[in-house]
Amino acid sequence: xxxxxxxxxxxxxxxxxxxxxxxxxxxxxxxxxxxxxxxxxxxxxxxxxxxxxxxxxxxxxxxxxxxxxxxxxxxxxxxxxxxxxxxxxxxxxxxxxxxxxxxxxxxxxxxxxxxxxxxxxxxxxxxxxxxxxxxxxxxxxxxxxxxxxxxxxxxxxxxxxxxxxxxxxxxxxxxxxxxxxxxxxxxxxxxxxxxxxxxxxxxxxxxxxxxxxxxxxxxxxxxxxxxxxxxxxxxxxxxxxxxxxxxxxxxxxxxxxxxxxxxxxxxxxxxxxxxxxxxxxxxxxxxxxxxxxxxxxxxxxxxxxxxxxxxxxxxxxxxxxxxxxxxxxxxxxxxxxxxxxxxxxxxxxxxxxxxxxxxxxxxxxxxxxxxxxxxxxxxxxxxxxxxxxxxxxxxxxxxxxxxxxxxxxxxxxxxxxxxxxxxxxxxxxxx
Amino acid sequence: xxxxxxxxxxxxxxxxxxxxxxxxxxxxxxxxxxxxxxxxxxxxxxxxxxxxxxxxxxxxxxxxxxxxxxxxxxxxxxxxxxxxxxxxxxxxxxxxxxxxxxxxxxxxxxxxxxxxxxxxxxxxxxxxxxxxxxxxxxxxxxxxxxxxxxxxxxxxxxxxxxxxxxxxxxxxxxxxxxxxxxxxxxxxxxxxxxxxxxxxxxxxxxxxxxxxxxxxxxxxxxxxxxxxxxxxxxxxxxxxxxxxxxxxxxxxxxxxxxxxxxxxxxxxxxxxxxxxxxxxxxxxxxxxxxxxxxxxxxxxxxxxxx
Numbered sequence: 018x019x020x021x022x023x024x025x026x027x028x029x030x031x032x033x034x035x036x037x038x039x040x041x042x043x044x045x046x047x048x049x050x051x052x053x054x055x056x057x058x059x060x061x062x063x064x065x066x067x068x069x070x071x072x073x074x075x076x077x078x079x080x081x082x083x084x085x086x087x088x089x090x091x092x093x094x095x096x097x098x099x100x101x102x103x104x105x106x107x108x109x110x111x112x113x114x115x116x117x118x119x120x121x122x123x124x125x126x127x128x129x130x131x132x133x134x135x136x137x138x139x140x141x142x143x144x145x146x147x148x149x150x151x152x153x154x155x156x157x158x159x160x161x162x163x164x165x166x167x168x169x170x171x172x173x174x175x176x177x178x179x180x181x182x183x184x185x186x187x188x189x190x191x192x193x194x195x196x197x198x199x200x201x202x203x204x205x206x207x208x209x210x211x212x213x214x215x216x217x218x219x220x221x222x223x224x225x226x227x228x229x230x231x232x233x234x235x236x237x238x239x240x241x242x243x244x245x246x247x248x249x250x251x252x253x254x255x256x257x258x259x260x261x262x263x264x265x266x267x268x269x270x271x272x273x274x275x276x277x278x279x280x281x282x283x284x285x286x287x288x289x290x291x292x293x294x295x296x297x298x299x300x301x302x303x304x305x306x307x308x309x310x311x312x313x314x315x316x317x318x319x320x321x322x323x324x325x326x327x328x329x330x331x332x333x334x335x336x337x338x339x340x341x342x343x344x345x346x347x348x349x350x351x352x353x354x355x356x357x358x359x360x361x362x363x364x365x366x367x368x369x370x371x372x373x374x375x376x377x378x379x380x381x382x383x384x385x386x387x388x389x390x391x392x393x394x395x396x397x398x399x400x401x402x403x404x405x406x407x408x409x410x411x412x413x414x415x416x417x418x419x420x421x422x423x424x425x426x427x428x429x430x431x432x433x434x435x436x437x438x439x440x441x442x443x444x445x446x447x448x
Numbered sequence: 449x450x451x452x453x454x455x456x457x458x459x460x461x462x463x464x465x466x467x468x469x470x471x472x473x474x475x476x477x478x479x480x481x482x483x484x485x486x487x488x489x490x491x492x493x494x495x496x497x498x499x500x501x502x503x504x505x506x507x508x509x510x511x512x513x514x515x516x517x518x519x520x521x522x523x524x525x526x527x528x529x530x531x532x533x534x535x536x537x538x539x540x541x542x543x544x545x546x547x548x549x550x551x552x553x554x555x556x557x558x559x560x561x562x563x564x565x566x567x568x569x570x571x572x573x574x575x576x577x578x579x580x581x582x583x584x585x586x587x588x589x590x591x592x593x594x595x596x597x598x599x600x601x602x603x604x605x606x607x608x609x610x611x612x613x614x615x616x617x618x619x620x621x622x623x624x625x626x627x628x629x630x631x632x633x634x635x636x637x638x639x640x641x642x643x644x645x646x647x648x649x650x651x652x653x654x655x656x657x658x659x660x661x662x663x664x665x666x667x668x669x670x671x672x673x674x675x676x677x678x679x680x681x682x683x684x685x686x687x688x689x690x691x692x693x694x695x696x697x698x699x700x701x702x703x704x705x706x707x708x709x710x711x712x713x714x715x716x717x718x719x720x721x722x723x724x725x726x727x728x729x730x731x732x733x734x735x736x737x738x739x740x741x742x743x744x745x746x747x748x749x750x751x752x753x754x
Contacts, residue, residue: 019517022548029544033536230531234592237498237525238548240517431500433529444462 018246022239026247030222031254044259048266070138072146073104073116081119084153093149108135114142117150124157185398194396198368200314201395205364205388208322212357212387215256215326216333220346222248223337223430232430241427245419249330256326317394317404324411325387328418329353335422338429345436356384364392371397381407383414421446451476451600451631452497457506459492466492468655469506474633474648479626481642481663482635483739484652490635491528493652494604497633498525510600521550526593528604528635530586534578538588539564541577542595549596556595563591586614590621601625603634607641619645639735649735653743667732670741674733675704675712681723689715695737700726705737 034040073096076082085093096104096116107113115134122128130150132143159169180192226232235244336349363385367376371393380389380399386407393399428445429437437445450473459467467489474480482490495501497508499515510519533541539560546556564570567587577585586609594601601622607615622632622645636642642649642663650660659666678701686694686702691710696703706712716728733741 022517025544025547029536033533033540037535225533229534230527230529231533232531233500233527233529234525234531234545235548236500237523237527238520238545431495 018240018243022243023247023250026239026244027251027254030248030251034251034255035258040255040259044262048263070114070142071112072132072134073099073107073113075099075101075104075116075118077118077120078124078157080157081124081150081153084156085149088149088153092146105133108133111135114138117146119150124154124161197396201371201392202364202368204318204395205361205368205392208318208325208388208391209357209361209364211256211260211322212325212329213354215252216329216353218255219248219252219330220333220337220350221343222252223334223426224340224343224346227338227430227433228342230433236430241430242423244430245331245334245423245426248334249327252330253323253326314395318391320408321387321391321411324408324415327415328383328387328411329357331415331419331422335425335429338426339442340436341433342436348439356382357388360385360388364388367392368396377403381410383407383410386411449476450474451511452480452633453507453509453512454493454497455507455509457493457496457503457508459489459496459501459504465655467496467503470652470655470657471506472650472657472660474631476631477626477629478631478647479622479645480631480633481646481649482633482652483637483639483642483649483735484635485637488637488652489655490637490652491604494525494602494633494635498523498602521596522598522600524549524593524596524598524601526589526601526603526606528608530589530609532577532585532588532592535576537573538569538575538577538580539573542588542591545592546595549598551596559595559597560591563595567591583611583614586610587617590618594621594625599630601630601632601634603632605636606634607636607638639739643735651739651742653739659738659742663735666738667735670733670738672730672732673706674731674737675702675706675715676727676729676731677702677704677719677725678727679719679723679725683723685718685722689718693737693740695734695740703734703737705733705741 069091071094072092074082074085074093076095076097079097082093082095082097086095094113096113101116101118104113104116108115114137115132117130117132119130123130132146155172159172180194181189182192182194183189226235239247332353336346336353339349340346360379363375363379367373367379367389370376376389376393379385380393381403390399390404390407394404424446425442452474454473455471457467457470458465470489470493482493484490492501496503497510497515499517499520508515510522513519536544542560542564543553543556546559547553551559561570564573567590569584569587569591572580572584572588577588580588593603603618603622606618606622610618622634626632626647646663648661649663649666651658680700683697683699683702686697686704689704691707692715693705693707694702695705704715706715712730716725719725719728
């Protein structure tokens with residue numbers, strides 16, 4: 018292998034692509050797209066989905082309805098003087114969603130009240146009515162029992178749980194399990210996206226050389242393995258550049274945005290001046306302080322990204338060499354995508370229980386490690402032997418995939434006119 | 449002195465025996481033609497000489513050196529399947545390709561500038577190849593092949609897909625290069641091009657080299673056994689001739705290969721009875737005829753020689 022040739026290929030791959038419009042647009046638009054995507058997600062989550070359903074209350078006790086009215090005066094309407102038959106016909110005619118008859122029995126005994134309704138509104142509505150009614154009845158019972166204010170406070174209070182993390186060095190630290198879980202998840206998803214994105218890019222780059230028919234000119238100067246490695250490194254360098262740009266821009270933006278966000282939320286809370294808990298949080302500066310990410314985690318992220326990229330990119334390059342046009346890549350993409358997709362699905366289980374046997378075993382599988390091991394390292398303390406073992410396995414796998422790809426690649430790039438099938442690939446590997 | 453020495457090479461792809469025990473030498477300073485119908489194994493042999501694929505057995509040496517990445521840079525190779533990076537600028541692309549052949553960046557830049565000037569294409573330097581016309585990009589392709597100034601040039605089917613102007617230009621380049629003492633090997637399935645340009649030939653059929661040597665010697669050895677006849681009138685007499693093979697026939701012209709010592713005067717007499725004769729000439733056979741008589745009429749598909 019000739020290093021000079023590899024460097025030439027690498028440089029061309031990197032320089033022509035970094036100057037391309039596609040790269041520049043993607044670098045700018047992808048984060049904007051992500052922000053828009055997340056914004057839309059949050060928007061949908063916050064959307065007032067509840068259309069108001071009117072529930073008629075026939076309150077024979079005369080004490081429950083005022084409490085319900087206090088809870089939600091839009092929803093609960095007093096129909097205490099209306100005959101039941103009228104209520105029924107109102108429900109049938111959809112003037113009213115449903116009605117509840119509340120009698121003394123419901124307060125004094127454990128007999129449940131009954132909602133008669135048209136069936137729409139879904140589980141959310143039912144849960145909300147149930148909890149409103151439960152609160153109203155409990156408060157009435159407490160009032161009747163004539164208990165002291167302090168007992169009432171006890172009922173109103175909710176005990177919480179604060180956590181502190183004890184490190185191996187014996188230092189108690191602020192626990193940031195929630196934050197770490199988010200980071201673990203995000204890192205996993207980022208690697209997932211990068212493997213797919215840049216893998217696809219490499220495939221297209223190989224196909225481009227085939228369809229433009231320059232490949233044989235190149236092959237008369239460069240060994241296929243040199244070309245393959247040069248391309249993998251070139252696109253990899255491009256990936257690292259792009260991620261670097263995003264990280265720097267992201268850090269800069271968040272540094273600028275955090276104080277603004279704190280100010281904004283703080284002033285809003287002051288204006289409302291109701292929710293003591295929220296106000297307390299907002300005035301607590303720690304809330305807007307980003308917990309620091311350990312340097313070792315960033316190191317592992319980069320290391321696993323690089324190893325994962327090498328394993329998959331060599332396969333993606335082989336796919337490109339075996340087909341004649343981009344539309345034919347589908348049949349080969351599928352088997353390569355499967356392990357990436359599986360690790361993506363496992364990721365969601367893994368963040369909940371990063372030390373489960375599923376998590377440990379799957380994160381050691383070389384094809385899953387790039388996504389899953391990084392995620393585990395972020396969330397939990399992974400024993401060093403597991404990290405080491407996964408790295409060794411990945412390096413071994415990389416040598417296997419690059420050997421396999423080089424075989425396919427060196428034959429594939431010179432076969433024009435038709436896309437190979439799996440049978441041909443097997444023949445090329447055996448050659 | 450042989451610059452390319454091919455000795456007993458073999459190459460199979462699965463069950464197809466693409467090149468079967470082929471040997472030939474290319475002499476320094478000559479134009480060498482590799483001939484044969486499509487699928488005869490020419491491209492496979494050329495790829496092995498370029499070290500793009502490896503022979504199953506046998507040996508190939510360039511200037512006495514076994515083929516390797518080093519010998520690759522001694523050769524300027526224009527493959528049959530040609531192309532360039534469409535999104536890359538002409539200048540950068542030529543520099544890159546020359547660098548891959550071992551030139552330093554500075555040398556590559558100079559060579560690129562020189563050749564673009566010589567082809568009156570200096571103002572294309574900053575154009576993307578995708579913007580060029582087909583004829584223009586063919587010129588760029590030549591430059592890419594020759595810019596690193598090798599001693600040996602290999603063109604695989606160089607005239608296929610070329611427009612007439614570039615075709616003429618390439619012919620001139622090839623002859624020009626030969627006159628500078630360079631060695632040129634090219635393959636073609638079009639025999640008439642070989643007649644005009646080649647010094648030496650090697651005939652391929654079904655993976656074997658069936659005939660090789662100096663073109664003039666080969667033609668001489670076949671003797672003047674062919675008749676070129678030009679006439680006006682009824683051409684049906686041609687069908688009545690026996691023991692002949694008519695290779696090139698049109699309404700008032702025919703190339704007749706005389707077989708089995710048939711008397712040529714007899715043919716002339718028959719012709720005179722039927723048509724007015726403008727020209728009657730005894731010549732050496734054409735390469736097409738040589739090829740047919742070498743491999744046997746039954747062994748070729750005449751369409752492949754068109």
